[in-house]
Amino acid sequence: MSDIPVEAGKPDDVRRALALLNAAGARIGNSLDLEKTARELLDVAVPQFCDLASVDLYEEVLAGEEPHPGGGGEGSAPLRRVAFASAVGDGSDPDSVPLGSTHRYGFESAPAAALRTARVRPVTAPDAGRLPRASAFGIAVHSTLAVPMVARDRVLGLVQFSRTKGSEPFGERDGALAAELAARAAVCIDNARLYRREHERALILQRSLLPPGDPEAAGLDIACRYRPGTDATEVGGDWFDVIELPGHRTALVVGDVMGRGLRAAVAMGELRTAVRTLALLDLEPAEVLETLDEVARGLGETRSTRRGGEDLSEVYLATCAFAVYDPVSRRCTFANAGHLPPMLVEPDSDGAPALLLEVPKGVPLGVGGEPFEQIEVELPDGTLLALYTDGLVESRYQPLDDGLQALRGALADSERPLEDVCDRVLAGTATHHGEDDIALLLARVQGLPRSSVGDWRLPPEPRSVARARELARAQLAEWQLDGLADTTELLVSELVTNALRHGEGQIRLRLLLDHTLVCEVWDAGLVQPRRRRARDTDEGGRGLQLVGLLSAGWGSRRTPRGKTVWFELPLPDGEPKPPDSIDALLDAYPAL
Numbered sequence: 001m002s003d004i005p006v007e008a009g010k011p012d013d014v015r016r017a018l019a020l021l022n023a024a025g026a027r028i029g030n031s032l033d034l035e036k037t038a039r040e041l042l043d044v045a046v047p048q049f050c051d052l053a054s055v056d057l058y059e060e061v062l063a064g065e066e067p068h069p070g071g072g073g074e075g076s077a078p079l080r081r082v083a084f085a086s087a088v089g090d091g092s093d094p095d096s097v098p099l100g101s102t103h104r105y106g107f108e109s110a111p112a113a114a115l116r117t118a119r120v121r122p123v124t125a126p127d128a129g130r131l132p133r134a135s136a137f138g139i140a141v142h143s144t145l146a147v148p149m150v151a152r153d154r155v156l157g158l159v160q161f162s163r164t165k166g167s168e169p170f171g172e173r174d175g176a177l178a179a180e181l182a183a184r185a186a187v188c189i190d191n192a193r194l195y196r197r198e199h200e201r202a203l204i205l206q207r208s209l210l211p212p213g214d215p216e217a218a219g220l221d222i223a224c225r226y227r228p229g230t231d232a233t234e235v236g237g238d239w240f241d242v243i244e245l246p247g248h249r250t251a252l253v254v255g256d257v258m259g260r261g262l263r264a265a266v267a268m269g270e271l272r273t274a275v276r277t278l279a280l281l282d283l284e285p286a287e288v289l290e291t292l293d294e295v296a297r298g299l300g301e302t303r304s305t306r307r308g309g310e311d312l313s314e315v316y317l318a319t320c321a322f323a324v325y326d327p328v329s330r331r332c333t334f335a336n337a338g339h340l341p342p343m344l345v346e347p348d349s350d351g352a353p354a355l356l357l358e359v360p361k362g363v364p365l366g367v368g369g370e371p372f373e374q375i376e377v378e379l380p381d382g383t384l385l386a387l388y389t390d391g392l393v394e395s396r397y398q399p400l401d402d403g404l405q406a407l408r409g410a411l412a413d414s415e416r417p418l419e420d421v422c423d424r425v426l427a428g429t430a431t432h433h434g435e436d437d438i439a440l441l442l443a444r445v446q447g448l449p450r451s452s453v454g455d456w457r458l459p460p461e462p463r464s465v466a467r468a469r470e471l472a473r474a475q476l477a478e479w480q481l482d483g484l485a486d487t488t489e490l491l492v493s494e495l496v497t498n499a500l501r502h503g504e505g506q507i508r509l510r511l512l513l514d515h516t517l518v519c520e521v522w523d524a525g526l527v528q529p530r531r532r533r534a535r536d537t538d539e540g541g542r543g544l545q546l547v548g549l550l551s552a553g554w555g556s557r558r559t560p561r562g563k564t565v566w567f568e569l570p571l572p573d574g575e576p577k578p579p580d581s582i583d584a585l586l587d588a589y590p591a592l
Helices: 011-027 034-045 110-117 172-208 262-280 285-302 312-316 400-410 418-428 463-478 482-502 543-550 581-588
Strands: 052-058 079-086 121-124 141-151 154-164 220-227 237-245 249-257 318-326 331-337 343-345 374-378 384-388 438-445 453-458 507-513 516-523 553-559 562-570
Touching: 011 034, 011 172, 034 052, 034 079, 034 172, 052 141, 079 154, 110 121, 110 141, 110 154, 141 172, 154 172, 172 262, 220 237, 220 418, 237 262, 237 438, 249 262, 249 384, 249 438, 262 285, 262 318, 285 312, 285 318, 285 331, 318 384, 400 418, 418 438, 453 463, 463 482, 463 507, 482 507, 482 516, 482 543, 482 562, 543 553
Parallel strands: none
Antiparallel strands: 052 079, 052 154, 121 141, 141 154, 220 438, 237 249, 249 318, 318 331, 331 374, 343 384, 384 438, 453 507, 507 516, 516 562, 553 562
16 A cells, blocks of 8 residues: 555564554554544554544545546546544634535645545655644644555545644654554445445435325324434334225334344334235235234244344344224224233323223234234213334333333323324433334324214115215215215126125215225125126126226125225325226227
């Protein structure tokens, strides 16, 4: 690295050099923080090796990217001053470059030459007198070493060592020693750069998988917060989600993957995707967790190779709390996989602390061997529900019980707007000590009003089809949605007819009005409907095809006593209008 030959020195000089290198090996690179590593280098060098020193790093290095040192005829590429140390004067940097600022070195300067050639460039008297720091504040610098910081054949930045009047000028062997100090620090800084890049990518991945902003849900007022760990440099696997389900129901999910780093973030993404998929299948919460447990174990077995003595399957252990809220019945079903219990603040609680909901704890996902249980709780309007991860209530500075008690107290004043409650919770708990990520999901229950629900029972007989059409049209007229009447009548007729032909028992028709219009037809049959493509010569078999063409979405789900088939239509005000029913009908029957 250095173009200065090393000559045999006095025994005392050799011992001092070895002691300095030993101190560098012990004190530099104890963290994966770029700026801290640069400061550690200067702590070793000043005043044991020089009187003044500074470290400049390329902007790309600080961002975790590959450095691009080429600056062309303008001199060096932009660098940022990340560290400075002085043993003379008042300790201030006499250079013209403030700490934290970005600057360039001129093309003809020794620092620019050192960066271009990756070799040490000494600047001694009388050239040192022309350095900016030579005369500022009365500090007379008589020699400087401009030393590039090179790691893995990449120049990451520059360290400058300077000696002032009263100190011995740098000699030839000092250049080699300076190069060795810079090289050791450069390797640590490059490791920190690579780690920062992995951390930033994992954080971007993690945040991209979280719901954007505050999600909306029927019958729920929702607010949420996510904070990365304040002390840890690695991202965790915390996540939360709000999933819209058929019938204006909502699934609320909070989970925490065990482990940290990019693998934890990737595992979180895989498990979150699996949760959304299983939730949209309309399984019971306990069934969702049971299937998710199998998914987690399967993912772990797929990656159960050992690398460097580490079992990669460990990142697929996770805790998860899963809840489904029905705004019509105002009941919420909870299931838990080793996660902290939800908290409830009942309406008119008069400032009483939140209640810990007694949900069967279950085992973490990926462990296997144990069934999951679920409970159903009725939530009156105004109830506040809180789901959270352990980073909010537990740290090395705070036991779990104390953290839970602090959270219960912070949730007590639940009459405020939810955004204010979120801020109060984060301010009232020991989040400033948080070493782990924090996910907080608050939901205030405001179920659908009775005026937004139409619910009728129909006997299993042919005349119920006409009756269903009449009821649907009358209800839409009451809601002033006459523009949806024709399409709704047609689709209701198809679903009720299918329930008569292929279902069993009494038929239930239900219309739900919120941000969309949802129609549900219930019967006691267990056979799920399946859309098929009818041939041109077939006289039937196009009912569900019409439902798919005319609605924004449709599907079916199991119920304790049979099944429910539903479809959804967007509201006409400010929303895309459904396709014209006549055109869709002609498309479905091309032979007409």
